[in-house]
Amino acid sequence: MHIIINDIEKNVPENATVRELFSLTDINPEQVVVEQNGTIISPEHYDKVQLRNGDVIELIQFVGGG
Amino acid sequence: MNIEQIQIFLNERTLSVHQGSRLGELQQQYCPDSDLLIVNGYPCTEDRILADQDHIVMIHRGVAPNPEELEALIMSRHTPGVHAKVKKARVGIAGAGGLGSTIAIALARTGVGYIRIVDFDLVEPSNLNRQQYFIDQIGMPKVEALRDNLQRINPLVELDIHYGRVSADNLKELFGDIDILVEAFDRADQKAMLANGFLRQCPGKYLIAASGMAGFEPSNTIKTQKISEFFYLCGDQSTAAGPGCGLMAPRVGIAAHHQANAVLRLILGEDPAA
Numbered sequence: 001m002h003i004i005i006n007d008i009e010k011n012v013p014e015n016a017t018v019r020e021l022f023s024l025t026d027i028n029p030e031q032v033v034v035e036q037n038g039t040i041i042s043p044e045h046y047d048k049v050q051l052r053n054g055d056v057i058e059l060i061q062f063v064g065g066g
Numbered sequence: 067m068n069i070e071q072i073q074i075f076l077n078e079r080t081l082s083v084h085q086g087s088r089l090g091e092l093q094q095q096y097c098p099d100s101d102l103l104i105v106n107g108y109p110c111t112e113d114r115i116l117a118d119q120d121h122i123v124m125i126h127r128g129v130a131p132n133p134e135e136l137e138a139l140i141m142s143r144h145t146p147g148v149h150a151k152v153k154k155a156r157v158g159i160a161g162a163g164g165l166g167s168t169i170a171i172a173l174a175r176t177g178v179g180y181i182r183i184v185d186f187d188l189v190e191p192s193n194l195n196r197q198q199y200f201i202d203q204i205g206m207p208k209v210e211a212l213r214d215n216l217q218r219i220n221p222l223v224e225l226d227i228h229y230g231r232v233s234a235d236n237l238k239e240l241f242g243d244i245d246i247l248v249e250a251f252d253r254a255d256q257k258a259m260l261a262n263g264f265l266r267q268c269p270g271k272y273l274i275a276a277s278g279m280a281g282f283e284p285s286n287t288i289k290t291q292k293i294s295e296f297f298y299l300c301g302d303q304s305t306a307a308g309p310g311c312g313l314m315a316p317r318v319g320i321a322a323h324h325q326a327n328a329v330l331r332l333i334l335g336e337d338p339a340a
Contacts, residue, residue, distance in 0.1 A: 065277075
């Protein structure tokens with residue numbers, strides 16, 4: 001199925017979870033904010049929230065420094 | 067016989083005086099204790115006749131003006147209308163390091179009425195390359211050192227400092243009643259924790275976060291981006307602090323001032339990412 005991640009269309013397996021998306025995109029789940037269609041996904045729900053065809057996902061990945 | 071009046075500015079306030087009035091007379095009448103007179107930007111040691119539109123500042127060295135006068139003096143260079151709005155704003159700052167200490171100083175100078183600052187750290191010598199502390203403050207809790215510094219800059223800001231850690235469990239208690247929260251942490255996981263927690267637990271409140279300001283990459287790669295209605299992110303979003311890429315005052319300061327200006331623009335009803 002197709003989803004949009006940070007404005008780029010990607011092909012991901014059917015019913016992939018947010019957690020699975022992290023391994024596909026090589027993202028550290030401790031350093032990210034995930035928005036699914038404009039709603040922030042709580043980190044406790046990364047394992048159970050599934051992606052749907054056509055989802056618009058924003059992955060905001062923080063880097064250290066301040 | 068009519069004596070013509072001229073308009074001058076005395077300590078940033080307009081004043082009508084008779085044409086031909088002298089500086090010395092003005093000093094005797096309004097500020098007899100002053101020992102430094104600045105006329106149109108230059109120190110003045112001799113009496114002189116005042117001219118229309120002269121800007122006169124009379125200073126009693128070592129003595130702070132009363133609070134009302136001080137407020138007028140500090141805010142005299144602001145764009146008109148800004149002060150009344152910023153004075154009502156309540157801003158939180160999570161972290162008092164390179165970002166937080168710099169943001170706090172910018173907001174205090176701007177006259178933000180209420181600032182709450184939370185940090186668990188002590189001032190260390192390695193902080194002095196970018197953080198707004200002094201050598202004689204090494205070892206102090208940063209929030210206490212910063213409070214002292216802010217009070218020396220603008221004592222009219224109401225400060226509320228908390229020495230401790232922000233966590234997902236206490237952030238609503240710490241920041242639930244402020245208008246705008248500024249994320250000013252160092253570690254990426256702490257930044258993400260705050261953003262995830264605050265945006266979900268405190269809906270309708272603004273978060274201004276920062277990511278990517280290490281090294282000496284170009285200044286112009288640091289931007290303010292709108293992520294969603296209540297979430298703005300400042301930085302280049304890529305240069306992480308780490309071995310071989312340190313944090314230094316210029317770029318950390320640029321990101322901090324992006325955040326401070328985002329706060330100011332939100333208070334004034336403008337889009338920070340426009």
